Amino acid sequence: MDRPLETRELMQFLAVADELHFGRAAARLGIAQPALSRTVQKLERRLGVVLLERSSRAVALTSAGQVLAGEARRALEAVNAAARRTRRASADDPHLVLAMKAGGDAGLLPAILTACEREPCSLPVRVVFQIDRVGLLHDGQADAALLYSPADDLRGLDTEPLLTAPLMAVLPPAHPLAARASLRTADLHNENVHPRHGPATGPEPGNLTELLQLVALGHKVALVPRFVTNSLREDLACVPVTDAEPVTLLLGWPAHSTSLAVAALARAVGAARPHGGAAAAP
Amino acid sequence: MDRPLETRELMQFLAVADELHFGRAAARLGIAQPALSRTVQKLERRLGVVLLERSSRAVALTSAGQVLAGEARRALEAVNAAARRTRRASADDPHLVLAMKAGGDAGLLPAILTACEREPCSLPVRVVFQIDRVGLLHDGQADAALLYSPADDLRGLDTEPLLTAPLMAVLPPAHPLAARASLRTADLHNENVHPRHGPATGPEPGNLTELLQLVALGHKVALVPRFVTNSLREDLACVPVTDAEPVTLLLGWPAHSTSLAVAALARAVGAARPHGGAAAAP
DNA sequence: CGTGATCGATAACCTGGCGGCATGGACCGT
DNA sequence: ACGGTCCATGCCGCCAGGTTATCGATCACG
Numbered sequence: 001m002d003r004p005l006e007t008r009e010l011m012q013f014l015a016v017a018d019e020l021h022f023g024r025a026a027a028r029l030g031i032a033q034p035a036l037s038r039t040v041q042k043l044e045r046r047l048g049v050v051l052l053e054r055s056s057r058a059v060a061l062t063s064a065g066q067v068l069a070g071e072a073r074r075a076l077e078a079v080n081a082a083a084r085r086t087r088r089a090s091a092d093d094p095h096l097v098l099a100m101k102a103g104g105d106a107g108l109l110p111a112i113l114t115a116c117e118r119e120p121c122s123l124p125v126r127v128v129f130q131i132d133r134v135g136l137l138h139d140g141q142a143d144a145a146l147l148y149s150p151a152d153d154l155r156g157l158d159t160e161p162l163l164t165a166p167l168m169a170v171l172p173p174a175h176p177l178a179a180r181a182s183l184r185t186a187d188l189h190n191e192n193v194h195p196r197h198g199p200a201t202g203p204e205p206g207n208l209t210e211l212l213q214l215v216a217l218g219h220k221v222a223l224v225p226r227f228v229t230n231s232l233r234e235d236l237a238c239v240p241v242t243d244a245e246p247v248t249l250l251l252g253w254p255a256h257s258t259s260l261a262v263a264a265l266a267r268a269v270g271a272a273r274p275h276g277g278a279a280a281a282p
Numbered sequence: 283m284d285r286p287l288e289t290r291e292l293m294q295f296l297a298v299a300d301e302l303h304f305g306r307a308a309a310r311l312g313i314a315q316p317a318l319s320r321t322v323q324k325l326e327r328r329l330g331v332v333l334l335e336r337s338s339r340a341v342a343l344t345s346a347g348q349v350l351a352g353e354a355r356r357a358l359e360a361v362n363a364a365a366r367r368t369r370r371a372s373a374d375d376p377h378l379v380l381a382m383k384a385g386g387d388a389g390l391l392p393a394i395l396t397a398c399e400r401e402p403c404s405l406p407v408r409v410v411f412q413i414d415r416v417g418l419l420h421d422g423q424a425d426a427a428l429l430y431s432p433a434d435d436l437r438g439l440d441t442e443p444l445l446t447a448p449l450m451a452v453l454p455p456a457h458p459l460a461a462r463a464s465l466r467t468a469d470l471h472n473e474n475v476h477p478r479h480g481p482a483t484g485p486e487p488g489n490l491t492e493l494l495q496l497v498a499l500g501h502k503v504a505l506v507p508r509f510v511t512n513s514l515r516e517d518l519a520c521v522p523v524t525d526a527e528p529v530t531l532l533l534g535w536p537a538h539s540t541s542l543a544v545a546a547l548a549r550a551v552g553a554a555r556p557h558g559g560a561a562a563a564p
Numbered sequence: 565c566g567t568g569a570t571c572g573a574t575a576a577c578c579t580g581g582c583g584g585c586a587t588g589g590a591c592c593g594t
Numbered sequence: 595a596c597g598g599t600c601c602a603t604g605c606c607g608c609c610a611g612g613t614t615a616t617c618g619a620t621c622a623c624g
Binding site: 567569570572576578579580581582585588589590594 | 595596597598600601602605606607608609610612613614615616619620621623624
């Protein structure tokens with residue numbers, strides 16, 4: 001009665017936790033509903049814990065069920081990451097995968113890559129452009145990523161800072177705030193700012209070009225770190241936001257990584273850091 | 283062919299990876315050897331990766347196998363932690379478990395606990411004394427722990443610093459170095475220092491009292507942060523080690539924790555911090 | 565150089581767990 | 595009252611995963 005939980009059980013429980021409906025969850029899993037009911041019951045007996053409050057009309061998570069839902073998601077992520085990393089480790093074409101947003105390297109990527117080649121134990125680096133870089137790290141599809149603090153969730157990652165820069169507001173030139181020398185967060189209170197916390201309003205840009213297009217149209221105001229604005233279109237105004245926390249660009253990789261090649265890449269980031277010195281801590 | 287790995291498969295593979303011997307691994311798992319052979323083969327076919335190099339006389343891990351061994355250990359730890367945390371979350375006696383070394387709180391624990399009671403969403407705290415506090419956090423047996431940087435491996439944890447103090451060498455009064463006003467790491471080169479990296483020499487003390495006994499006998503020299511020496515026995519000398527990195531005492535908890543009670547405890551640590559200000563970053 | 569020991573792989577068989585279908589029973593809306 | 599929805603239960607078939615027996619390769623040894 002003390003043998004470990006199986007991933008199959010966790011997956012089935014998670015499906016129910018997501019749907020809060022055995023029938024739909026079973027359909028999503030491609031199995032019949034009775035099998036699902038019994039698996040969850042067995043899981044509850046095994047744990048000695050009630051995970052779901054069911055009536056014939058509704059299903060709800062107990063507090064223990066909420067805990068398991070979160071933990072199970074992490075655990076399954078770890079299992080899938082194990083499979084992906086193992087497959088990648090056995091590729092006949094050994095390499096590292098570095099995830100980044102297009103244009104999010106502050107122009108430092110070439111310097112990093114050449115520095116990396118010089119490091120011992122380095123491997124060729126393959127760059128993939130992706131929004132959800134943290135997700136790629138956690139599920140084992142990428143070995144390292146260029147991230148931003150405080151925008152990205154760095155928990156569970158090791159990091160090496162690259163550079164820190166203030167946050168800038170990007171505005172159409174005709175905007176009343178565009179002439180200001182500096183702004184405060186409160187000045188943008190009524191603007192359609194991107195990125196925004198909370199529900200999205202209107203179209204969400206998928207990349208920087210789309211975002212700048214929306215800014216030029218006056219539909220949005222963009223908040224980006226200064227190292228992005230260096231290569232900006234000429235027809236937009238940039239104003240620093242003085243009371244916003246500055247943004248740190250950094251290399252992140254999964255904590256507990258034992259890859260020598262990742263360590264080499266991290267050293268390369270340290271070497272490619274502008275001014276050679278240590279950047280401010282995130 | 284793309285369904286996730288099962289924990290049973292990972293456990294069996296790990297047993298082989300540990301023993302490098304199918305017979306012994308099978309015995310450890312309480313199953314017969316052929317079943318184990320087949321499970322590992324199936325795992326290899328599923329991943330499309332050779333994990334083990336077997337001859338009829340020896341078994342060795344391939345590099346991919348080494349990767350999977352490490353990843354599988356983490357993944358299984360996460361699965362077991364999920365079960366433990368779920369069981370603990372459903373206890374009819376809700377509480378937090380705080381792991382620490384005896385005497386390792388710098389005398390601040392009472393202040394932390396009273397501050398915690400005042401926080402919203404706090405829970406009663408149960409303290410357990412344990413050496414391997416990081417392990418307890420990772421396998422879900424503890425919710426938070428008092429840790430030391432850089433001694434403990436903080437990867438995968440969130441932390442809240444408590445205080446920072448220099449490292450002190452504890453010596454018997456008759457020791458030739460005991461009269462010095464300060465030491466450097468090199469001065470202790472020939473001493474039997476504790477804690478020591480590398481193989482243990484002689485008896486390893488299990489707690490502070492045992493360690494100090496060995497110091498008094500002249501069998502060891504102890505290196506401890508200054509906040510420990512405040513409550514030291516009178517018959518021992520303490521000398522600061524000037525070129526050693528200072529030690530930060532901090533509260534650590536699993537990254538990705540969503541527990542409001544853990545957050546309350548972290549806020550309490552911030553409130554109980556001496557001088558009220560921010561401690562130096564770890 | 566034969567012989568026995570060791571150890572992983574294979575073959576043949578058996579069992580229990582898991583999933584399928586049909587149905588029961590609680591609850592709600594009309 | 596009745597039909598609809600939804601989770602639980604009973605029963606059945608199948609295969610994943612276990613067992614024992616055995617093979618084949620390799621090495622130590624007299």
